[in-house]
Amino acid sequence: MKMLLDGKWIDRKERINVYDPFDNTLVDTVPRAGLKDIELAIKSSLEGFKIMKTLYVYERANILYKTAEIIKSNHDDFAKTIAREGSKTIKEARKETSRCVNTLTISAEESKRVLGEYIPFDSFPGGEKRQGYYYRVPIGVILAITPFNDPLNLVAHKLGPAFAAGNSVILKPASVTPLSAIKLGDAFLKAGLPPKALQIITGYGSDIGDTLVKDVRIRMISFTGGLDAGKQVVKNMGIKKIGMELGSNSPVIIWKDADFSNAVESCVSGAFWAAGQNCIGVQRIYIHKDIYDKFKDAFVKRTLKYKVGNKLDEKTNMGPMITEGEAKRVESWIKEAESLGAKVLAGGKRKGAIIYPTVLENVPEKAKIHKNEVFGPTVNLYPITTIDEAIAKSNSLPFGLHAAIFTQNIDIAYKGIKELECGGVMINDSTDYRLDSMPFGGIKYSGLGREGIKFSLMEMTEPKVICFSLS
Numbered sequence: 001m002k003m004l005l006d007g008k009w010i011d012r013k014e015r016i017n018v019y020d021p022f023d024n025t026l027v028d029t030v031p032r033a034g035l036k037d038i039e040l041a042i043k044s045s046l047e048g049f050k051i052m053k054t055l056y057v058y059e060r061a062n063i064l065y066k067t068a069e070i071i072k073s074n075h076d077d078f079a080k081t082i083a084r085e086g087s088k089t090i091k092e093a094r095k096e097t098s099r100c101v102n103t104l105t106i107s108a109e110e111s112k113r114v115l116g117e118y119i120p121f122d123s124f125p126g127g128e129k130r131q132g133y134y135y136r137v138p139i140g141v142i143l144a145i146t147p148f149n150d151p152l153n154l155v156a157h158k159l160g161p162a163f164a165a166g167n168s169v170i171l172k173p174a175s176v177t178p179l180s181a182i183k184l185g186d187a188f189l190k191a192g193l194p195p196k197a198l199q200i201i202t203g204y205g206s207d208i209g210d211t212l213v214k215d216v217r218i219r220m221i222s223f224t225g226g227l228d229a230g231k232q233v234v235k236n237m238g239i240k241k242i243g244m245e246l247g248s249n250s251p252v253i254i255w256k257d258a259d260f261s262n263a264v265e266s267c268v269s270g271a272f273w274a275a276g277q278n279c280i281g282v283q284r285i286y287i288h289k290d291i292y293d294k295f296k297d298a299f300v301k302r303t304l305k306y307k308v309g310n311k312l313d314e315k316t317n318m319g320p321m322i323t324e325g326e327a328k329r330v331e332s333w334i335k336e337a338e339s340l341g342a343k344v345l346a347g348g349k350r351k352g353a354i355i356y357p358t359v360l361e362n363v364p365e366k367a368k369i370h371k372n373e374v375f376g377p378t379v380n381l382y383p384i385t386t387i388d389e390a391i392a393k394s395n396s397l398p399f400g401l402h403a404a405i406f407t408q409n410i411d412i413a414y415k416g417i418k419e420l421e422c423g424g425v426m427i428n429d430s431t432d433y434r435l436d437s438m439p440f441g442g443i444k445y446s447g448l449g450r451e452g453i454k455f456s457l458m459e460m461t462e463p464k465v466i467c468f469s470l471s
Contacts, residue, residue, distance in 0.1 A: 001182045003202045006044040007195030012037075016166070016175055016202060020084050021320045027084045035211055041170050041199040042217050045141040045159050048196030053095045053138050055194075057111055060164055064108035066191035068101045071184070075101075078152060078183060080312070083181040086151055087319050089311045100184070103436045106453045107160030114165060114457055119265035121467060139241060140219035143212055145205075145233075147225050148322050149277040151177035155438070157183055158222045159455035163188075163197065167220075170199045174214065175247045176322055178202045195209035203378055205229070210265045213237050220460065227373070227445055243449035243459050244459040245441055246277045246403030247373045250431035251394035252296055253416065254381030255387070256288040258406035259428065265408075267379070269431030272306060272357045274376035275321050280402045280431045283374055286390040296345065296361065303346045303357045321351035321376060327353045330376035332410050332467035334358060336366040347377070349418075368414045371397060384452050387412055395421045401442035402431035424451075430461045 017116050020027050052060075062202050067337060071078055082093035087238035116135030121127035142160035142383040144158035155173060162169045170443035177202075177406035185200045187300060201208065213221060214238045220241035223233055230246045251271070288293045321327040331350040337360060347358030358378040363370045384390040394403055400422040405411055413427050421440040426433050434440055441450040449459050 001028050001030050002177060003037075004031060004116060004182070004189075004200040005040050006199075006272045007036060010037075016178075016204070017180055018176065021087060021322055021324075021346075022309075024352075028179055030182070030202040033201045033208055035208065036214070037201055038175040038208055038211050041201050042215055045168045045170050045199055046217060048194055048198070049138070049140050051194045052121050052163065052168050052197045053166045055166060057114075058148045060166065061108040062109045063188070063191050063193050064104050064111065064164060066162060067184075067187050067193075068104035068108070069380045070187040070190055071097065071104070072101045074187075074303070075397070078180065081180050081183055083319075085179045085324050087277055088150055089316045089319050090314065091109045092274055096150055096153050098116050098363075099436055100156045103153055104158040104160050105436050105452065107164045110161070110251070110453045110457055111164035113454070114461060116463070119465070125385075129470045130467055131470060132465065134438070134463045134465045136165075136458075136461035137464045140167060140458060141166050142169050142214045142222055142460060143219060144169050144171045144242035145209075145221065145223045145225060146171070146173050146181065148174035148177040149279070150275055151186060152179040153436075154224055157453075157456065158185070159188070159198070161453050162222075162460050163193065164453070165457050165460045167199045167460055170201060170212065170218070172203070172205075172208070173203055175204050176244050179368060185202055196275075212360065216240075222456075222460075230447075236460060242406050243441075243447075243456070245401075245446060245447040246452060247370070247375065248319045248442060249283050249373050249397050249421075250280055250399075250400040250402050250404070251284040251286060251395065252282050252404040252430055253292070253384070253390045254285060254287040254404070255405065255407035255409065257408045259408070260291070260295070260298070262428065264295065264302055266430040268302045268306075271379040271433055272303070272318050272377045274280065275318055275355070276321060277375050278432060279373075280376075280434060282379055282404075282430050282432060284370070284385045284394070285379060286393055287381060289385055290385045292381075296381055300346045300359055301310075303359055303378055306353055306357045318357060318377060321355055324353045326376070327355050330355050330378065331376060333367075333369040333374060333376075334360070334378060336404065337363050337369045340364045340367050342367060342369075342380075344379075365396075373399065387415060388451045391416060391419045398445045399442065400444040401446040402426060402433075404429060404431045408412055414460065422446075
């Protein structure tokens with residue numbers, strides 16, 4: 001495949017290989033962009049913005065509707081690309097493709113609802129003869145940096161609202177999963193997007209990341225990725241808007257009156273979806289001591305039924321991690337936890353890039369697998385006695401994206417809603433639930449700002465005040 005620069009599909013002599021992490025077969029190659037490509041991308045984006053901001057709202061909406069329809073019409077092809085280049089099974093990839101269609105459709109709809117307000121200038125002495133309003137305007141060139149774990153829908157979450165608002169975008173997809181993003185870009189062009197409105201620059205972050213982030217002509221960065229990379233972006237970005245989703249270490253509380261089978265099934269799925277490479281994946285489960293053993297036994301039994309292997313097999317529940325290197329990292333974290341006294345109840349083994357679904361207990365707080373975002377298919381179980389203890393332990397880490405409580409007690413639920421420190425509390429669902437139209441984001445080290453189309457649109461526009469002084 002080629003990258004999209006200045007309205008043309010461009011190749012380069014140096015290429016990046018994209019491998020299927022399951023069997024390490026070559027899926028495709030993409031150009032390795034260099035510094036000269038950055039200047040071309042930015043200049044073209046500035047021209048693209050001049051075009052995008054003049055499009056009527058219905059024109060932007062129609063482009064988004066048509067792009068969604070193209071993806072829907074080629075659903076299987078998009079899903080297979082997601083599954084081949086990344087970690088998701090074909091069933092998980094189909095769900096991501098459907099969510100992408102929804103994300104772009106919502107973007108089209110929300111483009112019509114970027115509203116302003118009348119301002120009562122006569123509310124203060126001296127403003128008696130003034131009338132006016134504000135409306136929202138696009139901000140310009142947006143740099144979108146996307147991760148590997150949702151290579152289609154997370155890209156759509158940045159492109160959809162950016163185009164709905166009238167901005168242009170430079171997209172830097174993850175170098176290990178750029179193919180889905182390129183296919184999405186092609187769908188946008190076929191739907192009538194002005195060619196210079198979107199640049200897709202494929203390359204390593206170490207080659208082009210800092211230079212892109214520092215450029216003053218870029219007015220906003222929309223970044224989804226790891227905490228360390230996020231800190232580097234903030235250090236280099238200068239004065240521009242930013243939206244950041246940096247992951248988490250999501251806690252779930254299982255109270256003694258929980259719907260037991262629902263809690264087990266939801267938390268197993270929440271822990272191992274996409275091989276655990278999920279920013280809202282279940283990592284810590286705090287279980288009331290009265291049902292701890294029962295829950296543990298059921299959870300382990302369900303985990304052991306997971307079929308791990310070929311992502312394109314309809315019966316497969318979980319595929320590999322994105323690289324063998326990442327799998328080795330998680331394996332080392334498991335071994336470290338064991339050396340500190342943790343007990344492996346299921347899994348704990350690695351084969352190539354596969355980490356088998358792993359359940360641990362007695363994990364000490366100083367273990368990496370407890371205190372950091374593991375971003376792999378492991379989950380820790382802990383007994384708790386009181387709801388105050390569960391909430392305090394849930395809040396004990398410097399992350400706050402999603403948390404969850406399973407209970408039939410409305411008082412327990414509302415206590416968690418009020419006291420859990422996070423961007424979203426799921427009641428009787430695992431932390432791994434997201435509606436693409438809801439405000440999505442976290443507090444503390446989990447990020448800045450909110451995604452979710454309506455909320456991204458607010459981040460990607462600015463209010464402009466108009467005041468008439470009447471004679």
